[in-house]
Amino acid sequence: MTSRAPARPSRVPRTSQAAGRLRGIDAARGLALLGMMATHLLPTFEANADLTPTWIGLTFSGRAAALFAVLAGVGLALSTGKQVPPQGPALNAARRGIALRALVIAAAGLSLGGLEVNLAIILVHYAMLFLCILPFLGLKLKALCAWAAGWIVVSPVLAYLLRPWLMAANPPLNLGHNPSWEDLSTPFPLLGDLFLTGYYPVFQWLSYLLVGLVIGRLALTKAMVPVLLLAGGTAVAALAKALGTAAMENWGGRAALEAVLNAPGYPLDSVLQVNLTGIPQEGSWWWLAAAAPHSATTLDLLHTCGVAAAVVGVFLLLGRLADWLDLDLLLPLRGAGAMTLTLYSAHVWVVSAFYLKPLPAGWTEAGMYWAHAATAIAVGIVFVLLKWRGPLELVGHAANQLGRGGRAGLR
Known part of the structure; x- marks a missing residue:
């Protein structure tokens, strides 16, 4: 009786599925990031009387920043238990770490807010979003889905009702500029701007x-999850945009808004x-x-969330393809994204150096x-190949570790 030859080991990718997902x-x-730079x-x-949209405006405006924010939530889920949300002391530690990391982001944003630049800087709003999400970190998937759906439906209505009241205050509770350190001395306009009246209403x-x-919190390593994100996100995005276009152009919405604007x-059609x-x-x-x-x-919100989900699905699939081919196809983007x-x-700092100044000759x-x-x-x-963190990421990581009760060394 001959012995059975051992099975030949299957080809093992250079990195795991988890690494591919990240x-x-x-x-x-x-x-x-590149989309936000483009806008x-x-x-x-x-530059004409009709303000004809460019392909940059039609492609990236609203979507790039929303993708950035959705990915913040994805990153928080991946760093706090993935499919299993933290509970008890682990949850409290995670909240402390994220809160301190948010303070680092806010400090960077407030510092940039003092620059003269014709950009809407997202960082202070981004930091506030990190603080506002803390109560939801321990929720399981079904509860999160319910909260997300409810917030998408209800928050715009409440904002519509509250904004006129905030703007009618004396002075109005908005800034009209990027938040800076000086605005901490007037907390009510600052908070009104951050939450409801500013460029990125928290x-x-x-x-x-x-x-x-x-x-x-989904099982992102399962084969069908990225496909479902791509298909479902595309469908939601297309349906939301179709409904909005029909409401404005076919059901009388734009005519009613033009009458209000007087x-x-x-x-208005271009602006919309x-x-x-x-x-x-x-x-x-x-x-x-x-x-x-x-x-x-x-x-x-539905449209941009759908687009973000579809983009995440695409890149998860590309990450798997990279694993299968044993090629780092995503290196150019993932390095910047890290x-x-x-x-x-x-x-932002470089753009501020050219504010109200002509571009260099030939540019x-x-x-x-x-x-x-x-x-x-x-x-x-360069940073990802050398396995370095970015300077501000290093400070944010140290703050996170300090909040969690670990060592805060800048490693």
Whole structure:
């Protein structure tokens, strides 16, 4: 009787599925960073009377920042138990660590807020979102889904009712500029701006972190989860945008809003496609039927959450493909995505150096964007290959470890 030959070991990928999943999340975050840079440096409207949207505005406006926020929720889920949310002392430790990390992000944002720059800096709002998500970290998947769905539906309505009251205060409870250290001396306008009247209203934007927590609590290593994220996210995004377009163009919404604005010739149709920031959304319930970028309505939140889920699904699948091919296909994006706080802050600082100044001779807006993007990619690749954290990520990590009760060494 001959002995049976041992089975030949199957080809083992260089990295595990878990590593591939994390690479995909970092790569998606890198894409979000490059998308936000594009909206900062490239025109989102043509320079004509109709404000014709550019492809940059149609593609990235509202979606890049929302993806960034959803990925924050995904990252928090992955760092706090993945599918199993922490409980008891572990939950308290996680909350302390995230709270201290949020303070580091807020400090960076408040410092950048003192720069003269024509950008809406997200970091202080981002930090506030980290603090607001703390009560939800211990919830299981079903409860998270219920909270996310409810917040997407209810928060825009409450915001619509509260914004006029905040703006009617004397002085109005908004800033009209990026939050800076000086604004800490006037806490009520600062909080009003952060939560409801500013560029990134935390009250509605909490929906993004809740959806991110839901995604991060899924079994992302299972074969069908990325496919479901891609298919489901695409369907939700398409349906929300279709409903918003129909409400505005076919059911009388845009005509009603034009009557409220009472600004003949104003290209509201273009603005609804790219960016509703700066227009007071009051005087008509039709504002809540729009799916316009940066409107923070239910349809806008659904659309951008759907896009974010689909992008996460795509990059998870690409991460698996990279494992199978044993090639780091996502390195250019994941390097930048692993140090977005540092790269975003450096990007804002560089942009501020050119505020109200002509571009260097021979440079164009497109050239400036590609210089920023290429630098972010190159620096990210170097740091990830050397297994370094970005400088601000290092401080954030130390703060997180200190909050959790561990050693706070900058490693």
